[in-house]
Amino acid sequence: MTTLPFTRPTIGEDELQAIREVLETGWITTGPKSLALEQALADYIGGDVQVRVFNSATSALEASLLAAGIGPGDEVIVPAISFVATANVVLRAGxxxxxxxxxxxxxxxDAAAVAAAWTPATRAVIPVHFAGLAVDMEPLYALAEKHQLLLLEDAAQAIGTEYQGRKIGASGNPVSFSFHPNKNMTTIEGGAVASTDADFMKRLERLRFHGIERDADGNIDVTVWGGKMNLPDVNAAVGMVQLMRLDRFNQRRRELAQRYFQLLPVNETLVLPADDAGHSWHMFCVCIDHVALGKTRAEIMSHFSEHGITVGTHYPAMHLFSLYRQFGYSEGDFPVAEKIGAQTLTLPLFPAMTEADVDHVCATVTAIVSGQI
Ligand SMILES: Cc1ncc(COP(=O)(O)O)c(C=O)c1O
Known part of the structure; x- marks a missing residue:
């Protein structure tokens, strides 16, 4: 029996050829391909944004917080459910x-939760467009204006997602993307920031590469600390091909997600994800109430595995990690996030999946939640 993974990147001859071409030029780190990818991403996103590529979204988020002057004494509001990088970068900024x-x-x-958590020390909010579903940004814009907050959108999972008819990334405030292999397009590892603020982008460039600035004559000066967060051209070349294929990938993801909605059972132990026209379906995450079924989550995962299906667990609630308990967080603080953290299962979803694959996953979910297995 071949096992169905929960995700798999779609890599073809064009990506292999693009890598080969860069390797043969003799200039294989950051260079013309990275610049080309920045322009191609800016054109794709629209909204007159500029884009800077990074070696990961983690670097992109970290540099964005630093470029915005966020540091010691500041509070940054983040959702309790996300990949832990979303919170870790805040700590890293101090x-x-x-x-x-x-x-x-x-x-x-949502904006109500953010408003309730606001204090005079709040400087920024990092809304995460979870699994490719856009956060309702409109009320957050109003709140950000009222309290002079930075909105740094974590769109690691949302390249190609639309909100109010525009691509995520086109809002003007900094928006960070990930091109990790699990994401809807990949550069193997990689990330990017989109923004319309030219000064902010200049600061990002310095933070990305050793603080280095060049004048028109090519003279170098270093005025601030900078890290080493640049994206090599080999990776950018893969990204150029993937970006051309992105809309087709996302279309296929949407088709497969709709099939899940058609075939998954209505059952009180099963929670389905929210849907929306602009969703890019990075992941299809459900909750299965294993306690009500008299099982552990590990047992439920074994049932999937016995049927040739790998499922993910995206994500544990971040406030319950040991690192964040040190800030006083504990069980009961965020019941919904904790339910998600305990019960979540990521069903397989990637462009190369077939309808038959989805049917098989749905039949297995049905058997599990109806107590047949
Ligand atoms: C919501 C979110 N933020 C940030 C990241 C970090 O991305 P990267 O692996 O490119 O650093 C990820 C990666 O999974 C993510 O899902």
């Missing part, structure tokens, strides 16, 4: 992450 509750179906934070 600031304090403040977690807020998320919605059970969208897994996104």
């Amino acid at each position: 600031a304090r992450p403040v977690f807020v509750e998320v919605d059970l179906h969208s897994r996104n934070l």
